[in-house]
Amino acid sequence: MLTKGLNIGENGHLFIENCDTVELAKEYGTPLYVMNESLIRDNCKRYKNFFADNFSSLSFPCYASKALSCLEIYRIMKEEGMGVDVVSGGELYTALNAGFPAEKIFFHGNNKTEQELRMAIKYGVGRIIVDNLTELEVLNDIASEMNANVNIGFRIKPGIDAHTHDYIRTGQIDSKFGFALENGEAKEAVKKALGYSNVSLCQVHCHIGSQIFDTEPFSDAVKVMLGFIAEINSEFDFLIKELNLGGGLGAKYTDADSPLEIEDYLAPVAKTFHETCSKLNIPEPSFHIEPGRSIVGESGTTLYTIGNVKEIKGVRTYVSVDGGMCDNIRYALYKAEYTVLNASKSQGEVLKNVTIAGKCCESGDLLKEGTDLIEPKRGDVLAVLTTGAYNYSMASNYNRILRPAIVMVKNGRSRVVVQRESYADLLNNDI
């Protein structure tokens, strides 16, 4: 399985956007995150175009930067006219330093610190998405002390759990994120906010899960959320002007995944949105979403160099690479499946069934188990596909292993956008 922008060259090497991955590994070293810039920009354009054709002019898609956060990604998002969602002072700081316009930043989180709230107010982020009643009160106090009026949204639990196959519409109260609908908590929050002088309620937000392949849960969430807007409108004579549906569209990791195209996911959502607004007889709110994985996931490929190949007769063969759970913790954490390829020789040699192991001192430090690989030899380049989302952003220095560089590729050209860490970097904060 090859994802978009990948192909096998005549020399048998894996190419990304016309760049030979074996050459990239030679030039920049490994492990290396390679990001297909054209694909990232193309995905943004598809979201933007769909929005332009289907929603009001105040509507825009936001990139969920927890998927991959670094200066260059915010610069790209700015150029592509996206908003961004941030979830910590660190992401906010990075976005602002990239020159990203504060008014197009939505600030999330279930436990923002007072320092983070002050920072968000100081720099004028577009929306602070409030998670709970305590936060609402604290935010109003801080805003009043800072003489500010803050535009807020509410994170709502719409009662749709898209992670079960047969997803359910109620009873998702047990989540650390947001206000529940069924026990009246969300309504209570609206009442409180309307009584506060330093916050203005603009938005209701929900996020029903991640790596979702169906459109139905999204459409159901739209109905629930618009129903809430209508209820608030009739009860409090107050119109909430924005609906934010969060992220969640899936990416292709292996042949078992069949994610929808961006437009095929959005079309039924837009249809439900328009129909429900007219059925409920409410003016259409502006519409927002926050895709992360579906923008950067398939754009990323991690390159490693194969080191030791350990064949344990009758058990399995471990192929060890020069990275592992420190740059991709998703197999260790979620048993997440990936596609791996021998990027140095993609044709005509013997397949071997192997387990890909990392170099950390941890038996669970694996990237994939029981996969067929064209005869792996020490020095070959191994590619793991679809690593653009939640890999670099979840990387660590466990075992004092250095975080890899990120290289962007576009039309046969490559450039470093995040440098490889150095040993000296490891001592930066040590006293």
Ligand code: LLP
């Ligand atoms: N908006 C909110 C409020 C979110 O919590 C998330 C993801 C997104 C947007 C973006 O969702 P996406 O489009 O990327 O599915 N570490 C996990 C993923 C956690 C996602 C958490 N929230 C993983 O590696 O699979």
